[in-house]
Amino acid sequence: MMKPAPLAASLSLLTALVACGKDAPSGTERAAAPASTAPGPADILAALPHDTRPYGLDVYTAKCASCHGDLGQGVATNPALKGMTRAAMYQKLLDYRAGKAQGAQPAAMAKAVAGLSDAELAAASVYAGE
Numbered sequence: 001m002m003k004p005a006p007l008a009a010s011l012s013l014l015t016a017l018v019a020c021g022k023d024a025p026s027g028t029e030r031a032a033a034p035a036s037t038a039p040g041p042a043d044i045l046a047a048l049p050h051d052t053r054p055y056g057l058d059v060y061t062a063k064c065a066s067c068h069g070d071l072g073q074g075v076a077t078n079p080a081l082k083g084m085t086r087a088a089m090y091q092k093l094l095d096y097r098a099g100k101a102q103g104a105q106p107a108a109m110a111k112a113v114a115g116l117s118d119a120e121l122a123a124a125s126v127y128a129g130e
Ligand code: HEC
Pocket: 059, 060, 063, 064, 065, 066, 067, 068, 077, 078, 079, 080, 081, 084, 089, 092, 093, 102, 103, 104, 105, 106, 107, 108, 109, 112, 113, 116, 124, 125, 128
């Protein structure tokens, strides 16, 4: 009945970490967001079982690559995703989802992240951030 599902369990963990904002391990953190009290993607990554880490690639491929390119190199007027820490990217994605405009064409991003969970945004940031 409670058959363990590693991915689902990890997502629950991610959600819990994001929600409570304090139990994330920080020993290996490299990219903390100074302005944010939420755990950064690096914290979330550190808490994930190793097997689930490629999850970020799945999210990126399904939800981001069409506009930002397979390698985040950018496509047409969609910007390249370079030089942004994981934490900074995660914060931007949260801001886009919250409707805080950040650039010249915020609607595209607001729509792109509208249906994504905190865990999915964190996973994509872990994959695409630096
Ligand atoms: C429909 C196309 C589209 C999709 C899908 C999309 N993006 Fe974007 N993204 C954009 C555009 C356009 C901008 C520039 C927005 C602006 O200037 O206001 C942008 C901006 C960004 C930025 C800010 C870049 C900067 O330098 O400030 C980040 C980070 C980002 N996207 C990450 C993602 C991630 C991660 C995903 C997948 C979850 C994603 N995007 C999906 C089109 C898209």
